[in-house]
Amino acid sequence: MLSKQTKEAFLGPLNANNPVLVQILGICSALAVTVQLKPALVMGISVTIIVALSNVVISLIRKSIPMRIRIIVQLVVVAALVTIVSEVLKAFAYDVAMQLSVYIGLIITNCILMGRLEAFAMTNNVKDSLMDGLGNGLGYAMILVIVAFVRELLGSGKLLGFQVIPQWCYDHGYSNCGMMLMPAMALILVGCVIWAHRSINEEKK
Amino acid sequence: MAKQFVCKVCGYVHIGDKAPDSCPQCQQSNCFEPMKKGVSTDSNAYTITYATILVVIVAVLLAVVSQVMKPRQEANARLDVQKQILTALNVDFSNSDPAALYEQIVEEQALGDKKLFIAHIDGATKYVLPLKGQGLWGGIWGYVALDEDKNTVYGINFGHEGETPGLGAEITTENFRSRFFGKHIKDAQGRLRSVAVLKPGKAAEEGQEQVDAWAGATITSTGVNDMLLGSLNEYAEFLNENVNEEKEVEDAE
Numbered sequence: 421m422l423s424k425q426t427k428e429a430f431l432g433p434l435n436a437n438n439p440v441l442v443q444i445l446g447i448c449s450a451l452a453v454t455v456q457l458k459p460a461l462v463m464g465i466s467v468t469i470i471v472a473l474s475n476v477v478i479s480l481i482r483k484s485i486p487m488r489i490r491i492i493v494q495l496v497v498v499a500a501l502v503t504i505v506s507e508v509l510k511a512f513a514y515d516v517a518m519q520l521s522v523y524i525g526l527i528i529t530n531c532i533l534m535g536r537l538e539a540f541a542m543t544n545n546v547k548d549s550l551m552d553g554l555g556n557g558l559g560y561a562m563i564l565v566i567v568a569f570v571r572e573l574l575g576s577g578k579l580l581g582f583q584v585i586p587q588w589c590y591d592h593g594y595s596n597c598g599m600m601l602m603p604a605m606a607l608i609l610v611g612c613v614i615w616a617h618r619s620i621n622e623e624k625k
Numbered sequence: 626m627a628k629q630f631v632c633k634v635c636g637y638v639h640i641g642d643k644a645p646d647s648c649p650q651c652q653q654s655n656c657f658e659p660m661k662k663g664v665s666t667d668s669n670a671y672t673i674t675y676a677t678i679l680v681v682i683v684a685v686l687l688a689v690v691s692q693v694m695k696p697r698q699e700a701n702a703r704l705d706v707q708k709q710i711l712t713a714l715n716v717d718f719s720n721s722d723p724a725a726l727y728e729q730i731v732e733e734q735a736l737g738d739k740k741l742f743i744a745h746i747d748g749a750t751k752y753v754l755p756l757k758g759q760g761l762w763g764g765i766w767g768y769v770a771l772d773e774d775k776n777t778v779y780g781i782n783f784g785h786e787g788e789t790p791g792l793g794a795e796i797t798t799e800n801f802r803s804r805f806f807g808k809h810i811k812d813a814q815g816r817l818r819s820v821a822v823l824k825p826g827k828a829a830e831e832g833q834e835q836v837d838a839w840a841g842a843t844i845t846s847t848g849v850n851d852m853l854l855g856s857l858n859e860y861a862e863f864l865n866e867n868v869n870e871e872k873e874v875e876d877a878e
Contacts, residue, residue, distance in 0.1 A: 455791050459790070486675050514701040522763070598841060
């Protein structure tokens with residue numbers, strides 16, 4: 421059904437070639453939206469949709485793009501898609517759009533997008549590019565969700581806005597870790613995930 | 626017509642009907658592919674035309690999307706403001722249609738170039754004033770509902786563009802909002818003083834009432850403090866009008 425190359429384009433970025441863990445791309449937004457789980461989820465989904473769509477568009481027109489302005493062409497395509505997604509969110513999911521505010525617009529500057537367009541979509545066919553975009557988007561979303569899960573749980577005792585650490589614990593001296601709400605903790609957590617990821621992959625080799 | 630073939634390895638161009646088996650320049654075999662037809666994608670004319678067409682297509686696309694989505698977005702924005710005002714008035718709209726409820730109790734009035742919302746709840750009149758200020762990362766705003774005496778805070782609501790989740794963003798929570806309920810924005814002499822937002826332990830100036838700032842969100846809390854002071858001062862004329870006089874004018878009309 422799916423050729424080996426297509427499969428690899430999709431599965432590679434989920435694990436062995438994860439954009440955040442291995443290529444260390446998109447770290448900036450990983451810090452900004454991972455204090456709570458909900459914005460992290462929406463951000464992950466938005467990035468997945470935009471990477472996949474822009475990969476498809478660029479792959480479709482890759483043979484006609486003048487080499488000298490290819491980065492600008494990629495940027496225009498990404499910017500247009502981001503604007504459309506932002507407009508659609510404002511029309512159909514107003515609350516979420518308000519919550520993410522500037523971060524939707526800042527997807528344009530997410531390094532993963534330009535990286536995938538330049539490294540993959542420019543030289544591969546539409547099907548592979550679509551899978552590569554989905555894989556990279558989901559690989560990115562996965563890390564956001566892991567980091568946001570830990571930060572929201574330990575930082576405010578909640579998950580998706582619901583209190584999960586019972587009042588009983590607070591009564592017996594437990595308190596939320598305020599450090600988790602600071603951007604620096606996102607970096608440290610991403611570092612921990614990279615550490616775990618590398619040690620597991622080393623064992624396999 | 627003769628075709629052109631280009632060597633993938635060294636770029637040697639062969640002109641003829643068929644690709645040669647091996648490249649005369651780099652000695653590789655089976656390395657030729659047909660040259661792309663049409664204009665070269667590297668020429669200046671092509672580049673400029675391409676850029677122009679691309680930009681026009683994208684512009685048209687964005688304009689269409691924007692026009693199609695606009696009515697929905699505006700409706701959403703209006704509904705959002707209505708919900709914020711209802712929240713400031715401590716009206717629960719979770720079980721009813723907020724737009725209908727808003728129509729029922731709130732009346733909008735222009736005050737010069739400013740807006741004033743007058744609400745009637747259980748026979749009492751409340752004045753709702755919009756607030757606007759700066760937080761840590763971007764704009765913050767809100768609505769404050771005052772009792773008929775234009776002094777007691779009946780309710781308040783805050784919104785923000787992108788304050789830090791878990792810290793500055795907590796100003797929208799019930800916990801923070803309820804700190805303002807029942808506070809007075811005027812001192813004993815009836816002068817407009819606003820309500821100070823201060824770190825616990827700090828005391829406001831004499832005659833001014835205060836609430837505790839949100840711990841860990843100093844700059845956002847200071848922003849709320851400045852926003853209240855600034856926005857209330859803009860309405861100073863309205864707030865300082867004698868309440869009884871105001872009533873007589875209304876009756877006369």
